[in-house]
Amino acid sequence: MDTSTHLVMGIGLFGLAHLDPSMGHTETATAVLAGTVIGSQAPDSDTIYRLFSNSLYIRKHRGFSHSLPMLLLWPILITSGLLLIFPTAVATHLWLWTWLAVAIHIFIDLFNAYGTQALRPFSQKWISWNIINIFDPFIFTLHLVGILLWSFHLFNPGIIFAIIYLIMILYIGWRTITHQRLQSWVQAHTQEEGRFTITPTYRWTRWNVVLKQNDRVRMGEIRQGQLIWTGQILMKETNHPAIEASKRSETIQAFLSFTSYGYPILFNRPYGYEIRWLDVRYHHKKHFPFVAVVLLDHQYQAINSYVGWVSRTQLEKKVERLLSS
Numbered sequence: 125m126d127t128s129t130h131l132v133m134g135i136g137l138f139g140l141a142h143l144d145p146s147m148g149h150t151e152t153a154t155a156v157l158a159g160t161v162i163g164s165q166a167p168d169s170d171t172i173y174r175l176f177s178n179s180l181y182i183r184k185h186r187g188f189s190h191s192l193p194m195l196l197l198w199p200i201l202i203t204s205g206l207l208l209i210f211p212t213a214v215a216t217h218l219w220l221w222t223w224l225a226v227a228i229h230i231f232i233d234l235f236n237a238y239g240t241q242a243l244r245p246f247s248q249k250w251i252s253w254n255i256i257n258i259f260d261p262f263i264f265t266l267h268l269v270g271i272l273l274w275s276f277h278l279f280n281p282g283i284i285f286a287i288i289y290l291i292m293i294l295y296i297g298w299r300t301i302t303h304q305r306l307q308s309w310v311q312a313h314t315q316e317e318g319r320f321t322i323t324p325t326y327r328w329t330r331w332n333v334v335l336k337q338n339d340r341v342r343m344g345e346i347r348q349g350q351l352i353w354t355g356q357i358l359m360k361e362t363n364h365p366a367i368e369a370s371k372r373s374e375t376i377q378a379f380l381s382f383t384s385y386g387y388p389i390l391f392n393r394p395y396g397y398e399i400r401w402l403d404v405r406y407h408h409k410k411h412f413p414f415v416a417v418v419l420l421d422h423q424y425q426a427i428n429s430y431v432g433w434v435s436r437t438q439l440e441k442k443v444e445r446l447l448s449s
Contacts, residue, residue, distance in 0.1 A: 126258055127168065130165055133263075134163065135160070137160040139274055139285040140281075140285040143282035146214045149214060151212045152213040154210060155210040156217065158206055159225065162202050163225030166202060167189045167198065167226065170184050170188075178432045182379060182431055186240040191242065195223075198222075199219055199223035199226055200219070203222050206218060235255040239252025250382065250384075254323045255296060256324055266288055266292060269288075270285055270288045316335060316337070317337065318338075320335055321336075322334075329349075330347050331346040332406075334385060334404050334405060339358065339360075341359075343407040354410070355407060357387045359387075367388045370388065370399040370418045379416035379431050383405070395422075395427065398420075400415055400416070401415065411435070413435065415439060417430045417442070430442055430446055
């Protein structure tokens with residue numbers, strides 16, 4: 125999920141913690157508030173890699189920071205630090221609520237298309253269940269409503285957020301069932317051979333569809349119960365020497381280490397070649413916001429490269445800067 129959603133979930137967990145009798149101890153309550161908020165953000169601290177390079181960020185983000193060892197290490201580190209500030213806080217309860225914040229963060233991230241490497245160190249496979257969007261307006265609004273009710277002291281915050289998390293569990297369950305039904309419906313509706321992937325958007329009634337076939341990959345959308353194909357990429361040029369050479373770029377390697385839905389498009393340029401690797405899961409309005417670009421000369425040597433999230437206009441400007449820098 126996005127940072128803002130993790131933040132409101134951390135606050136919501138502190139509200140839920142009011143069901144714990146130890147919250148009657150002021151210093152424990154203050155420490156738990158810090159623990160749930162910090163714990164709900166801690167796994168995304170690997171965003172710091174962005175300061176070094178986008179390639180490093182793509183490789184590392186939601187990797188080891190979301191792994192099984194960190195499921196225990198984050199709460200230990202956070203609890204230990206907070207106990208230095210709040211020495212009389214009940215350590216076991218502080219650790220438990222901090223662990224819950226970290227665990228929910230790591231678990232909920234599995235439900236979107238970006239996914240995590242949650243099974244490290246046993247597997248470096250990216251796990252993404254494609255159930256909810258990285259920003260889900262319903263989940264975010266649900267927490268805002270809970271925080272608002274809490275701020276007006278209308279109900280006990282523990283009861284408020286117990287109900288909210290029950291609703292959220294039912295909501296994710298409903299989205300999971302909907303996803304499974306759509307997967308079966310699309311395969312039956314198209315009657316085409318290939319590997320289908322359905323990914324969520326922020327709208328309940330709209331889903332993205334990817335169909336990978338031997339000679340092409342097709343992109344489409346499910347809108348109001350109808351499947352609309354919106355684009356395709358042909359595989360006829362995937363063996364071009366320039367495309368093979370692009371894979372030697374650290375930028376492209378980082379991109380391909382993250383996604384198995386990356387497909388290249390080759391452009392002949394006066395200086396040589398421009399290869400754009402596109403993550404087709406995020407195809408929207410004929411644009412691919414997550415892209416890796418490498419510029420090669422006529423001898424297939426890399427001139428410059430880029431990987432990241434960009435708009436259509438930003439991408440063209442980015443390519444111009446890559447050529448001039």
